[in-house]
Amino acid sequence: MNEIIAIFLGMVLINNFILVRFLGLCPYFGVSKKLGPAISMGIAVTFVMTIASIATWLIYHYILIPFDIEYMYIVIFILVIATLVQIIELFIKKTNIALYFAFGIYLPLITTNCAVLGITLLVNTVEDYSFSHSIVAALGAGLGFTLVLAMMSGIREKLELANTPKSMRGLPIAFIVATLLGLAFSGFGGMV
């Protein structure tokens, strides 16, 4: 149990996907202008990350390793993620049309989000987690991603009203905000 809590907190706060591991920065700077879309994107990414790590864990441990073709993992993982995103998109479109429109273009974009491929690589090839641990790790990573995305978009909504110097407007000030958030998050370092 302790190990599960440690993995979860480690993924959410200490090794936060955006601020510490630098995964998923494109949506971080692209989508984080308004709070609503940022949270939708975060939930969509968490969902895909969890399902993708379950699927790739099973494929890696029951197909790739027995057949000695681990070196094919990059091609296999990206194909699994692309297919999953398509299936999830179709599924949501058929079952919950409101949610489908809420996700909008963010669902297809997730295929090339490095956070999703990142978590599948992390749980399978780098950390070698067990099945339950990889689910916890994926959930934690997704939640950490959503948390920071929501914080960032809240700050950027306020920044629109602030009188920022002309050359700092837009991306540069977003990077500076990320610096401060990152410094704050490094305070979680000694927690677990």
Place this chain on the structure above:
Amino acid sequence: MGKFGKEFLKGLILSNPVFVLALGLCPVLAISTSIDNALGMTLAVLIVLIGSNIIIAAIRKYVPGITRIPIFIVIIATLVTVVNLIFHARFPDLYESLGIFLPLVVVNCIILGRAEAFASKNPILNSIADALGITVGFMLALLMISFIRQILGTGNLSVFGYDFGNLPVLGENPIVMFILPPGAFLIIGLLLALFRRTGVMKGE
């Protein structure tokens, strides 16, 4: 100059992938802790981008529009697998320090972006020029950031084992923050602001 030169120069400044288009930020921020890593990453991107641009430009007339993205991704993933295995065998140190960012070249938006925007519409020779220009632009950005981070964060200037010695004050008291993740955000934010201030790039 000719068309080859024009396509090559375009990637350096006008559409520099990192600073102007803000593409492929994840590897730029993550592995810019040392100049060695920056050069290693550039090598990986160079091999994959040239390979994918050549192959995609060569098959561009036979790929049906509707299934082009999955085809491009499989081609890129195959090339990344090759690069991954070469690095594992030839440069084990670099392989260790690049970590998961080497396989993550697959989802680097720069590569798929060039395949979609350029190589799928242009002949092979121009696609090679485009790949070279974009890679050099990527390398310039990466070197700039990693140089500043390595100098400030470690106070030491060493490239591939050649030690150019420690800097006077920074060598004893390096500002460790610049090696840590927040330092990367700070440097790229300040560089972007500087480019806009000096008029190299357009602001918002």
